[in-house]
Amino acid sequence: xxxxxxxxxxxxxxxxxxxxxxxxxxxxxxxxxxxxxxxxxxxxxxxxxxxxxxxxxxxxxxxxxxxxxxxxxxxxxxxxxxxxxxxxxxxxxxxxxxxxxxxxxxxxxxxxxxxxxxxxxxxxxxxxxxxxxxxxxxxxxxxxxx
Amino acid sequence: xxxxxxxxxxxxxxxxxxxxxxxxxxxxxxxxxxxxxxxxxxxxxxxxxxxxxxxxxxxxxxxxxxxxxxxxxxxxxxxxxxxxxxxxxxxxxxxxxxxxxxxxxxxxxxxxxxxxxxxxxxxxxxxxxxxxxxxxxxxxxxxxxxxxxxxxxxxxxxxxxxxxxxxxxxxxxxxxxxxxxxxxxxxxxxxxxxxxxxxxx
Numbered sequence: 001x002x003x004x005x006x007x008x009x010x011x012x013x014x015x016x017x018x019x020x021x022x023x024x025x026x027x028x029x030x031x032x033x034x035x036x037x038x039x040x041x042x043x044x045x046x047x048x049x050x051x052x053x054x055x056x057x058x059x060x061x062x063x064x065x066x067x068x069x070x071x072x073x074x075x076x077x078x079x080x081x082x083x084x085x086x087x088x089x090x091x092x093x094x095x096x097x098x099x100x101x102x103x104x105x106x107x108x109x110x111x112x113x114x115x116x117x118x119x120x121x122x123x124x125x126x127x128x129x130x131x132x133x134x135x136x137x138x139x140x141x142x143x144x145x146x
Numbered sequence: 147x148x149x150x151x152x153x154x155x156x157x158x159x160x161x162x163x164x165x166x167x168x169x170x171x172x173x174x175x176x177x178x179x180x181x182x183x184x185x186x187x188x189x190x191x192x193x194x195x196x197x198x199x200x201x202x203x204x205x206x207x208x209x210x211x212x213x214x215x216x217x218x219x220x221x222x223x224x225x226x227x228x229x230x231x232x233x234x235x236x237x238x239x240x241x242x243x244x245x246x247x248x249x250x251x252x253x254x255x256x257x258x259x260x261x262x263x264x265x266x267x268x269x270x271x272x273x274x275x276x277x278x279x280x281x282x283x284x285x286x287x288x289x290x291x292x293x294x295x296x297x298x299x300x301x302x303x304x305x306x307x308x309x310x311x312x313x314x315x316x317x318x319x320x321x322x323x324x325x326x327x328x329x330x331x332x333x334x335x336x337x338x339x340x341x342x343x344x345x346x347x
Binding site: 026027028029032033034035059060064066068069071072073074075093094097099100101102109133134 | 214217222261262265267293295303310311312313330
């Protein structure tokens with residue numbers, strides 16, 4: 001009986017296939033832009049692809065990367081990000097990030113805002129990102145919609 | 147003869163010592179460009195006219211170049227300047243001016259710069275955000291060797307949306323008005339800038 005209970009507990013506490021952790025975004029104001037950052041942890045034994053991110057916070061939401069061309073910094077849109085099996089991909093300042101273009105509202109320091117990540121295998125993952133000037137280490141609340 | 151050899155050895159030692167001192171100085175500050183002859187008329191986040199760099203005479207200036215619609219790199223640069231400001235405050239140094247200059251004056255109005263500073267809880271007592279006419283900003287960028295090129299423009303809700311590919315830089319100007327050193331703005335080493343400022347005091 002005990003074995004059955006332990007087995008049940010192990011099954012119910014197993015990590016989700018993909019986790020989107022440490023979500024944060026920079027404070028900004030209405031009509032401006034901001035960037036969202038996170039750690040995407042792929043716990044499964046198959047690669048997964050982040051192909052879109054949606055949010056009601058901005059008119060346009062895109063996956064971007066920052067590049068360095070001889071000391072000049074620029075940004076460009078990327079269509080998707082592949083997260084290999086059992087690996088973590090970090091969206092971080094000066095690198096890949098989620099761009100919120102033309103915000104519908106102010107993003108105030110310390111407040112939390114909802115962003116939805118869309119993966120080919122893991123489906124939609126809704127997270128709350130805190131507005132901060134630097135990375136947060138706590139895990140954010142996460143809802144898998146698949 | 148022995149005395150002559152001794153004098154020669156002494157001379158060589160002094161020469162080596164001088165060379166080491168000079169090379170040591172060069173490694174700290176690779177630049178020494180006089181900006182005193184330049185005066186750019188700009189506006190700060192409170193709408194006050196600022197003559198740059200003349201109004202900061204006798205102060206060390208930490209200067210960065212930004213545009214406020216930038217979501218990733220420019221906030222890092224401003225945050226790095228803010229970290230330097232905080233570090234110097236801890237050390238009791240308030241004779242340093244921090245200046246972030248917009249290379250996007252068409253969009254970066256005085257009101258927008260004020261809001262940008264407030265959102266980041268900048269201590270504005272010695273931190274100014276400057277904007278100006280396109281002509282004045284272009285002249286200043288040319289002198290400071292800053293390049294900013296716009297990418298494709300898209301229309302969102304009837305207004306243009308565009309981003310820049312731009313030089314990522316923080317510079318320091320000494321009390322004499324000489325440009326002394328440049329750092330990668332978004333990846334700057336805070337301790338290095340703080341130490342360099344202390345050396346320039």
